[in-house]
Amino acid sequence: MDILVVGSVALDSIRTPFGEAEEVLGGSATFFSIAASLFNKVGIVAVVGDDFPQRHVEFLESHNVDLRGLKRVPGRTFRWEGYYDYDLNEAHTIDTQLNVFDTFDPEIPEEYRDAEYVFLANIDPELQLKVLKQVRAPRLTICDTMNYWIGNKREQLLETISQVDYLLLNDAEARELAREPNLITAGRKLLEMGPEKVIIKKGEHGVIMLGKDQFFSLPAYPLDTVFDPTGAGDTFGGGFLGSLSRYPEMSGDQIRRSIVYGSVVASYVVESFSCDRLARLSNDDVEERYREFLNMTCF
Amino acid sequence: MDILVVGSVALDSIRTPFGEAEEVLGGSATFFSIAASLFNKVGIVAVVGDDFPQRHVEFLESHNVDLRGLKRVPGRTFRWEGYYDYDLNEAHTIDTQLNVFDTFDPEIPEEYRDAEYVFLANIDPELQLKVLKQVRAPRLTICDTMNYWIGNKREQLLETISQVDYLLLNDAEARELAREPNLITAGRKLLEMGPEKVIIKKGEHGVIMLGKDQFFSLPAYPLDTVFDPTGAGDTFGGGFLGSLSRYPEMSGDQIRRSIVYGSVVASYVVESFSCDRLARLSNDDVEERYREFLNMTCF
Numbered sequence: 001m002d003i004l005v006v007g008s009v010a011l012d013s014i015r016t017p018f019g020e021a022e023e024v025l026g027g028s029a030t031f032f033s034i035a036a037s038l039f040n041k042v043g044i045v046a047v048v049g050d051d052f053p054q055r056h057v058e059f060l061e062s063h064n065v066d067l068r069g070l071k072r073v074p075g076r077t078f079r080w081e082g083y084y085d086y087d088l089n090e091a092h093t094i095d096t097q098l099n100v101f102d103t104f105d106p107e108i109p110e111e112y113r114d115a116e117y118v119f120l121a122n123i124d125p126e127l128q129l130k131v132l133k134q135v136r137a138p139r140l141t142i143c144d145t146m147n148y149w150i151g152n153k154r155e156q157l158l159e160t161i162s163q164v165d166y167l168l169l170n171d172a173e174a175r176e177l178a179r180e181p182n183l184i185t186a187g188r189k190l191l192e193m194g195p196e197k198v199i200i201k202k203g204e205h206g207v208i209m210l211g212k213d214q215f216f217s218l219p220a221y222p223l224d225t226v227f228d229p230t231g232a233g234d235t236f237g238g239g240f241l242g243s244l245s246r247y248p249e250m251s252g253d254q255i256r257r258s259i260v261y262g263s264v265v266a267s268y269v270v271e272s273f274s275c276d277r278l279a280r281l282s283n284d285d286v287e288e289r290y291r292e293f294l295n296m297t298c299f
Numbered sequence: 300m301d302i303l304v305v306g307s308v309a310l311d312s313i314r315t316p317f318g319e320a321e322e323v324l325g326g327s328a329t330f331f332s333i334a335a336s337l338f339n340k341v342g343i344v345a346v347v348g349d350d351f352p353q354r355h356v357e358f359l360e361s362h363n364v365d366l367r368g369l370k371r372v373p374g375r376t377f378r379w380e381g382y383y384d385y386d387l388n389e390a391h392t393i394d395t396q397l398n399v400f401d402t403f404d405p406e407i408p409e410e411y412r413d414a415e416y417v418f419l420a421n422i423d424p425e426l427q428l429k430v431l432k433q434v435r436a437p438r439l440t441i442c443d444t445m446n447y448w449i450g451n452k453r454e455q456l457l458e459t460i461s462q463v464d465y466l467l468l469n470d471a472e473a474r475e476l477a478r479e480p481n482l483i484t485a486g487r488k489l490l491e492m493g494p495e496k497v498i499i500k501k502g503e504h505g506v507i508m509l510g511k512d513q514f515f516s517l518p519a520y521p522l523d524t525v526f527d528p529t530g531a532g533d534t535f536g537g538g539f540l541g542s543l544s545r546y547p548e549m550s551g552d553q554i555r556r557s558i559v560y561g562s563v564v565a566s567y568v569v570e571s572f573s574c575d576r577l578a579r580l581s582n583d584d585v586e587e588r589y590r591e592f593l594n595m596t597c598f
Contacts, residue, residue, distance in 0.1 A: 086480040181385040183503070184521040204482070205504040206518060215595050219505060219516035222483040256598035296514050297596055299555035 001066050002245050003042040004138075005032045006106050006131050007121025007234070008078055009052070009070065014273060015083035016228050024274035025056045026080065028121035028144070031231035033065045034275045035238025035265045036119075038286065040245045042238070043112050045069035045131070049077040049100045059279070069109050075100040088226045089203045108134040117245045119237055120164070122146045125157040132163055140250065142166040144237060150177045162194035168237055170201045183208070197255065199240070201233050207259055216256050219297065221267035221289060228273050232266045235278065239265030264289045300365050301544050302341040303437075304331045305405050305430050306420025306533070307377055308351070308369065313572060314382035315527050323573035324355045325379065327420035327443070330530035332364045333574045334537025334564045335418075337585065339544045341537075342411050344368035344430070348376040348399045358578070368408050374399040387525045388502045407433040416544045418536060419463065421445045424456040431462055439549065441465040443536060449476045461493035467536055469500045482507070496554070498539070500532050506558055515555050518596065520566035520588060527572050531565045534577065538564030563588040 005028075012026030029046045036042040043066030050072060060067060078101035081094040106127055113136050120128040120143040128143055135141075141164040149157050150173060157177075161167050167190055171183055178186035183200065187210040190198045197211045204226070206219040240262030247254040264286055271277045304327075311325030328345045335341040342365030349371060359366060377400035380393040405426055412435050419427040419442040427442055434440075440463040448456050449472060456476075460466050466489055470482055477485035482499065486509040489497045496510045503525070505518040539561030546553040563585055570576045 182523060182525070185523050188523075202504070205501070206516075208518070208521070215521055216598070217505075217518035217521065217595050218598070219507070219518055222507070222514055222516065224481060224484050224487075226481070253598070260598055294598075296516050297598075299515070299517070299552070299559055299593075299596075 001043040001112060001115055002040045003036050003117040003119065003241055004045065004069075004108070004112050004115035004135065005029045005036070005042060005119040005121055005238070006045040006108075006127070007032060007119075007123055008101055009044070009046040009048050010078040010080055010101075012230060012274070013079070013081040014228055014230055016088070017084070017086055018225065018227050019273070021228070021273040023079070025059065026230060026274060027078065028231075028234040030060070031234035031269065031275065031278075032119060032121055032238035033060065034063055034278045035235040035262075035269070036242035037063045037065055038239065038265065038281060038283075039242030039261070042066065042242070043069055043115065045106050045108055045112065047071045047073060047100050047104045049073065049075040052077045059275075063279070069112055073100050084229060088229045091230070106131050116140070117241050118142070119241055120144065120160070121234060121237070122149075125149050125153050125160040128160045129156065129163070132160070140165050140241075140244070142168055142237065142241060144168045144233070145173060145177075147173055147176055158193060161190075164195055166197045166199060167193075167195040168199045168201070170203070170233060171205075174198070174200045199259070201236055203229070203232070207236070207263060209255065209259055211252075214252060216259065218259055218263055218293070221263060221293065222296070223267060223270065226270045229270050230273075231275070232270050235269040236262040236266040239263075260290060260293050261286070264293065300342040300411060300414055301339045302335050302416040302418065302540055303344065303368075303407070303411050303414035303434065304328045304335070304341060304418040304420055304537070305344040305407075305426070306331060306418075306422055307400055308343070308345040308347050309377040309379055309400075311529060311573065312378070312380040313527055313529055315387070316383070316385055317524065317526050318572070320527070320572040322378070324358065325529060325573060326377065327530075327533040329359070330533035330568065330574065330577075331418060331420055331537035332359065333362055333577045334534040334561075334568070335541035336362045336364055337538065337564065337580060337582075338541030338560070341365065341541070342368055342414070344405050344407055344411065346370045346372060346399050346403045348372065348374040351376045358574075362578070368411055372399050383528065387528045390529070405430050415439070416540050417441070418540055419443065419459070420533060420536070421448075424448050424452050424459040427459045428455065428462070431459070439464050439540075439543070441467055441536065441540060443467045443532070444472060444476070446472055446475055457492060460489075463494055465496045465498060466492075466494040467498045467500070469502070469532060470504075473497070473499045498558070500535060502528070502531070506535070506562060508554065508558055510551075513551060515551075515558065517558055517562055517592070520562060520592065521595070522566060522569065525569045528569050529572075530574070531569050534568040535561040535565040538562070559589060559592050560585070563592065
């Protein structure tokens, strides 16, 4: 197993201007792992309740996701209910039931501790730190986060950020964490917190990457319909790290190309609910949209 | 004279988080012409009052802007007063005094009627149509517009749009004019209104260009401080058309490169009030940032 992701596996109920879905497979670790599995072997550390449908287990297994780190405990699975209006950049939460996720304490199986690539999805930064203590010598660690942790566990989050290689977050989170309205200045401030690279996801406006004396900006793939944006950020993370893990080197070029692959995969996931479109994604689909990215950005 | 612009010449009073300026030179035709003058010969058709400072006339002349079409009439010059908060994408108007601009009726001087490139800046679409009737055989016509005309003179605006080659507008205007929240779908709907190309300015998120079976997306130049965004869109237009007018052909490649040049010049204008930064811009400055655009977008 090359890539380890620690995050949530959830059941989502979603309403968008284009339809509704009830208790479909969701969660950061889910989207990440399905996306990463397009490129490399990935294992999940997460928790579900005893109500978690067996068909979802089988679905993940059918995509070669290693589930030895997926704990099943008595109780109900994490549930999120929300909706999107026409401004699909903003999720409106109706209800969050942490359930078994409330006492999640990630224990990395022995077989996973030598993972080369570690993705700390958006969970409590104290748990992210616990994960970092358990892995032995990863080549690359990335952490994601969200406004809740920025507001409520800032110190612990800063500690995590100082220990990872790359920080991945969205534009609103970047501004909030850096306490700076200008996104470029915010990005530079985040770099000063320790990570070697800061990758800021801007939804329909694409993604930027900042490093020491480095800057890369990629627009988003032009989509006529964003059917459901849930999971786009985690899918980006999975596509990005999956792609990056295939290169022996991790220089600027490989990082840039992997940002494009992350964006390609994310552009597909939003075309349907849950992982429906991702599940049917072929290598040709991925390469075709990669070429479209090249074509729409070159001058 | 190669390029003709019809628009406003104004005196702007502006407050931003970084400072204040009173009665500085502004207006769509001003920003457009100073930007375009970096690339080619440009002439203005506009109106000012008898209070218009002579130093502004001299400033425009010093940039080789042809002022034979700038009418000076009794009364006060068009004045705009506004401010920006930290969200610099949105201008808040405090006061608009149309003054002599209220009865502006563009009369194209005989010497201008053979202009090859015509830019209809954001004015009443009925006046834009009048201009189109006066020019003889332009190679390329572009029109810009704003929410006021979309709301109040939709029919006349649609007539103008059906008669020009390119439509240039910002993202909010594109959504409003197309009556469609998704920007890509909006862009395609605008194409159906007649223009060969639709160019949508997205401020800090860059610019997209749509044509039949064509799509180009360019992120914005990363700026730590946007000092004053006033005029950025018109400056983009001037840099774009100025650059395009230098090519004997106008194929996809030339259009893409000209969009980059427009973005380069616009990235400079927002670094100071009015045309202060533009006025000091060297060819080297322009080419340097063009190379930075290449470097920050390639993969």
